[in-house]
Amino acid sequence: MNARAETRPSLAGLAERYLLALAPSPVPAGIANDTSGPLDPTGLGGQIAAIARNPSQRDSRLLALQSAFGFGDPELLAAALAYRVETDPYFAHQIARFQEPLGKGHILIGFLASAFGLDDAGILELAGGGAVASGLLDVGTEDAVLCERGLVMPQAMLAAVGGHPRKESFANPLDPLSVKFAPAQRDQMADLSTWLSGGTGRVLHVANADREEALAFAHQLAARRQEEPVVIDSAAPAPPAWLHLRRALPIISVDLGVGEHWSFPQQVCAHTPCIIVSGLDGKIDCARPIRTWQGGALDCHEREQVWQDWGYPAAEAVSLANRYRQGAGAIARAARSMESQADPGCAIAHTTPALDLLAQRCKSADIPEDALIATPDLRDSLRQVEQRILLRERLSDNLGPALTARYRPGVRALFTGESGTGKTLAASWLSARLGLPLYRVDMAALSSKWIGETEKNLSQLLSAAETSDAILFFDEADALFGSRTDVSDSNDRHANAQTNFLLQRIEDFEGIALLTTNSRDRFDSAFVRRLDAILEFPLPDAAARRQLWLSHLGDHHSLTGADIDILARELDLAGGHIRNVVLGAAIRARIEERAINRADLFSAIADELEKLGRATPEIFPTLES
Known part of the structure; x- marks a missing residue:
């Protein structure tokens, strides 16, 4: 017995005793570390059972893998030898001498088969049985016949079998995410945890537009099961034996678009439960038992x-x-x-981290009441939209079944009017009053030349807005929700199919969407029917224009009331153009560090009218003088 011998019978020691029958004379020093007494005549099973009554921690792990994956006793002993070869350089050197003239440090399949008295079926079992299928062992890549190839234990399995946990490239530990779930969700978590334990290879699909919430649910479910959550790649999955020893719960993240299918690979996590995390779109095809948990908005x-x-x-x-x-x-x-x-x-x-990738967050501002210049009817309509949003969740309470059967709490409003009439300001005003973030949707970023990508982008955007309760602002929305066309070729069919999808998705939307257009006639009539409110933003009359001039100029100017009356009466400009004029005049005044005067406005008005392609009105000489 050598100096490295173990103090109790071991699987590796038992395997060495079988190898001794093939040893040359003299036996290479250091080959056998447990050679006392003859081999048990009952065979491998009885001898392994004796070791299993008081195993070392390493042997206990190997025995647990044998029980879990059902591989035979020769594979078990081969794994014990493979571990020692990889971790004991002196033993590996002696094994190489033992296997001369091939001289390989890894245990060769042929020598193992001879030692254990295996036939050709046994050789194939060593090379492709449960130990190899589970990832506990690999067959060497030598350019040789099968019998002259070695059995190797991968480094990840060496660490796991030896009880030395480390980070592996195929599995990323999932950091704990601080999310508190509702009591009903925690009850669902407990039920799903029990269900996962009820059979081999069961799959839980966590579908949620909020990725952080989905991963937190998976992490807390794993903690409930006293398992380690790890994110794996289905294309390069973690070895099943590694998952078993680490008590790891594998999580696969999938990004699917509308109408896309993803087939769960049958060979992945066949012996362990698994969690798939995805958004709300697409479909998971899985031949194994699967259940779906869908998070999202709470009541x-x-x-x-x-x-x-x-x-x-x-x-x-x-x-x-x-x-x-x-x-x-x-x-x-x-x-x-x-x-x-x-x-x-x-x-x-x-x-709203997911929204930040799909839309542009508008700068939040406290917009005073008098900053929004609107007709009494328009202001009332805006307040109606505000109340509809505040009451949306309980608006259908105690109403009739024809309404409640299809009621959804989403709010969709269209602002229509000429450019500069205050549509964008009204959206910001609503956002400030409601205390909700406003996101401007970049129509160009959403649209794609690739079939299905526009629908995928929009669906992800709407789902993210629903879970975060943000307001989506679609400026010039007719570019995306425009009228369908007569079909003359495949492009028309695709465009109409895209419009049909958008119409249905916006109808099912349970968040808040504000859309603007210069003309409601550009929208498909079916889309208009799906809107909750349409607000007309008219061009301002003289009284409204006077308010707009005063609201934009403030107090730092030298104009008289009569000057402002002339501007309001004679210049037919919308609020957006008045804003441009005042900013242009302010530049001139700031350069000379003084208040805005008539000359500043005269020059700025001329610039704005030229930009609009309009002639200079005759009021200018009066104003300039």
Whole structure:
């Protein structure tokens, strides 16, 4: 017995005793470390059973893998030898001498077969049985016949079998995400955890537009099962034996678009449960038992419970739950942000990371009431939209079944009017009053020449807005939601199919969408029917223009009331053009460090009218003098 011998019978020692029957004379020093007594006549099974009664930790892990993956006793002993060869350089050198003239340090399949008395079927089992299929062993890549190829234990399995956990390239540990779920969601988590344990290779599909919430659900489910959540790539999956020893729960993240299918590879995680995380679009094809959990927006009572779990008093939790329609993930981000933000609205604006990739967040501003110059009818309509948004979740309460059966809490409003009539300002005004972030949608970024990409981008955008309770602002939306055309070729058919999808998706949208256009006639009639409100933004009359001039000029100017009356009466300009004129005049005044005067306005008005292609009115000489 050599100096490296173990103090108890081991699997590697038992395997060495079988190799001794093939050893040359004299036996190379250091080959056998457990040679006392003859081999047990009952065969491998009885001898392994004796070792299993008091195994070392390493042997205990190998025995657990044999039980889990059902490989034979020769494979078990081959794995024990492979581990020792890789971790004991002296032993590896002696094995190479033992296997002369081939002289390889790895245990050759042919020598193992001879030692254990295996026939050709046994050789094939060593080379492709459960130990190799589970990833515990690999067959060497030598350019040789099968019997002269070695059995190798990969480094990841060496670390796992030896009890030395380390980070592997095929599995990224999932960091804990601080998300508090509603009680009903925690009950669903417990039920799904039990279901995953009810059979081999079961799959849970977590479908959620909020990726952080989905991963947090997977992480907490793994913690409930006392397993380590790891993100793996289905194209290069983790070895099943590694997953088993690490008590790891594999998570596969899939990005699917509208109408896309993803087939779950049958060979991935065949012996362990698995979680697939995806958005709400697409379909998972899986021949194994699968269940789906879909997160997203919570009802008002559930949101109240989650806010209280974050430490907010009951009254404040009720207020937040009623005002913001969000899921557990968005509430978690808001609660963390509110630790450093006094204003809930500012905190809510920082809860939309997915939207930041798909749209442009508009700068939040406290817009005073008198900054929005609108007719009484238009102002009333804007307040109606505001109330519709505030009441959207309980608006259908106690109403008839014909309405409640198809009611969705989404709000879709169209602002129509000439350029510069205040549509964008009205959207910002609503955002400020509601305390919700406003995102301008870049139509060019959404649209794609590739079939299906536009639909995928829009669907991801709408899903992200739903879960975060942000307002989407589609400027010049007729570019995306325009009228369908007569079909004359395949391009027309694709364009109409895209429009049909957009119409259906915007109808099912449960968030807030504000759309603008210069003319409602550019929209498909079917789309117009799906809108909750259409607000006309008329060109301002003289009285409204006077208010616009005063609102934009402020107090730092030398114009008289009569000057402003002339501007309002004689210059037919919308609010956007008045803004441009005042900014142009302000440049001239700031250069000379004085207040805005008539000459500044005269020059700025001339520039704006020239840009619009309009003639200079006769009021200019009067104004200039």
